[in-house]
Amino acid sequence: MKKLLAVLFTLLMVVSMLAGCGKTETEPETKTDPAPSETKVERTVVRLNEVTHSVFYAPQYAAIELGYFEEEGLAIELTNGGGADKVMTAVVSGQSDIGFAGGESCIYVYHQGKEDYPRIFAQLTKRDGSFLVGRADEDFTWDALKGKTIIGGRLGGMPEMTLEYVLRKNGLEPNVDVTVDTSVQFNMMAGAFTGGSGDYVALFEPSASQVVLEGQGYILCSLGEESGDVPYTTYFATQSYLKDHADTVQRFTNAIAKAQKWVAQHTDEEVAAVIAPQFPDTDQTLVAQVVGRLRAIGAWNETPVMTSQAWERVEDIMVGAGQLEEDARVPFETLVDNSFAEKAR
Numbered sequence: 001m002k003k004l005l006a007v008l009f010t011l012l013m014v015v016s017m018l019a020g021c022g023k024t025e026t027e028p029e030t031k032t033d034p035a036p037s038e039t040k041v042e043r044t045v046v047r048l049n050e051v052t053h054s055v056f057y058a059p060q061y062a063a064i065e066l067g068y069f070e071e072e073g074l075a076i077e078l079t080n081g082g083g084a085d086k087v088m089t090a091v092v093s094g095q096s097d098i099g100f101a102g103g104e105s106c107i108y109v110y111h112q113g114k115e116d117y118p119r120i121f122a123q124l125t126k127r128d129g130s131f132l133v134g135r136a137d138e139d140f141t142w143d144a145l146k147g148k149t150i151i152g153g154r155l156g157g158m159p160e161m162t163l164e165y166v167l168r169k170n171g172l173e174p175n176v177d178v179t180v181d182t183s184v185q186f187n188m189m190a191g192a193f194t195g196g197s198g199d200y201v202a203l204f205e206p207s208a209s210q211v212v213l214e215g216q217g218y219i220l221c222s223l224g225e226e227s228g229d230v231p232y233t234t235y236f237a238t239q240s241y242l243k244d245h246a247d248t249v250q251r252f253t254n255a256i257a258k259a260q261k262w263v264a265q266h267t268d269e270e271v272a273a274v275i276a277p278q279f280p281d282t283d284q285t286l287v288a289q290v291v292g293r294l295r296a297i298g299a300w301n302e303t304p305v306m307t308s309q310a311w312e313r314v315e316d317i318m319v320g321a322g323q324l325e326e327d328a329r330v331p332f333e334t335l336v337d338n339s340f341a342e343k344a345r
Helices: 002-020 055-065 084-093 104-110 158-169 186-194 207-213 223-227 239-244 246-265 268-278 284-296 308-320 339-344
Strands: 044-050 074-080 098-101 118-125 131-134 149-151 179-181 200-203 218-222 233-238
Touching (some): 044 246, 055 118, 055 246, 055 268, 074 246, 084 098, 084 118, 084 233, 118 246, 118 339, 149 186, 158 179, 158 308, 207 218, 207 284, 218 223, 233 239, 239 246, 246 339, 268 284
Parallel strands (some): 044 098, 149 179, 149 200
Antiparallel strands (some): 118 233, 131 218
């Protein structure tokens, strides 16, 4: 019993000594202020549906990566529609707020008699971003296409119709002198070509350069250079969305306008470095080469404003492709609202 008491006494002495090693009575106790709570910024969500994911749309990705949308108080939810028809379906059904595709899709919907038909409020690209890819590194001439098959995209889509426009411009009648295969889905065209289908294919970037890099084909010419200026890819929304969310649309257009200006003022390498996160599976050096190739053909609009002359070119292409009757042309003012783009510019 005495031994037990002795042990307890010793423990109490040790605890007392340890306590004495702490703060003295004269030492002020330092109080740690609680960490300030992070300020949560509320941003307006915009559901943006793009026709495909391509370096061709570099200004849009620059706006995302440089934070231009965030500066405008917007949070972009980007989805890949995989074709203009699917993008338009998403917009008309209310699954997406803003569509990003060829303006021809708005003409199709308008002629369906929909009351709340979409209108275009901004333009991003002004040339066809497709490149004709062949299987041989040939000294290309348009006559070489006679009797051959080109994988051209969805019938009635802007890429396919522009291809037909370019063929006719160079003296070739589609599906008479050269076969245009419209059976392959847009996102599957590169795979179909490398898998053995077709003699040629019209591809966006970076798909075209990727095919070349893999030794599966050669870029022969730019269809955009051949077609001339066309409001190839545009932003559109239903009339009700434009009316009820006018401020959101304006802020969205502001961000796009700022990005268009930024891309125009920076080098290919700088643009590639900024948009690289959008293309994690593509070498950044290759992205820079693609940016340079697109810049060389004048792919991007300088501002979001669309001109009436450019709109007429779209309808010329549609009429030539047999997708629009001459007397069914839609007036520029009916489907294009430049008010947001003018303010942004």
